[in-house]
Amino acid sequence: MDRNGIVIGIAAVFSGITVLMLIVGVVVSPFFLLAALPFGGAAYLLWYQASGRLAERVQREAAGAAGRNRSTAGFDPGGFGARRTAEGRDPRERARRTRQNRRRARASATGEPTLSATDARRILEVDDTASEDDIKAAYRRKAKEHHPDTDSGDEETFKKVSRAYETLS
Numbered sequence: 594m595d596r597n598g599i600v601i602g603i604a605a606v607f608s609g610i611t612v613l614m615l616i617v618g619v620v621v622s623p624f625f626l627l628a629a630l631p632f633g634g635a636a637y638l639l640w641y642q643a644s645g646r647l648a649e650r651v652q653r654e655a656a657g658a659a660g661r662n663r664s665t666a667g668f669d670p671g672g673f674g675a676r677r678t679a680e681g682r683d684p685r686e687r688a689r690r691t692r693q694n695r696r697r698a699r700a701s702a703t704g705e706p707t708l709s710a711t712d713a714r715r716i717l718e719v720d721d722t723a724s725e726d727d728i729k730a731a732y733r734r735k736a737k738e739h740h741p742d743t744d745s746g747d748e749e750t751f752k753k754v755s756r757a758y759e760t761l762s
Contacts, residue, residue, distance in 0.1 A: 600643040607636035696759055713757035725762070732758040 611633040618625035641647045714721065717731040732754065737743070739750040 597643045600639050604636045604639035604643065607632050607639065611636055708756055708760045710760060713760040716753055716757040717761065728761050
């Protein structure tokens with residue numbers, strides 16, 4: 594069961610307790626009417642959280658406060674979710690490009706020759722229309738075949754296979 598389902602279940606239990614206390618309060622003693630208020634409030638807050646309305650309200654208020662306090666360029670109200678920033682790029686895409694640029698810089702600093710996509714496909718023996726899964730499967734097959742720890746392994750060929758995979762991934 595997911596988290597929202599559990600929270601809604603707890604809210605339903607509190608709602609049931611509230612209704613029961615309201616009935617007892619009318620029949621037996623008004624004290625139970627007062628005791629029903631905290632249970633009703635708790636049920637409402639749990640439902641409000643599980644329905645997502647609490648998060649929406651917090652984000653609206655944060656965006657409103659951000660507009661009053663500073664410019665909203667690049668500000669992510671709500672905070673933790675990966676989403677497109679004001680520049681229009683996905684943060685995961687930006688991180689992937691940063692990793693690629695670091696690999697290229699490291700390769701050029703160490704003097705490793707860079708591979709073209711055509712050469713990389715030829716080394717991995719995949720065609721131009723190969724998907725990422727096909728490329729990964731070809732890389733794993735070639736890596737097992739040429740890994741230096743195997744009997745027929747060749748370190749230079751393994752390095753070429755690894756560079757070809759980095760180029761295509």
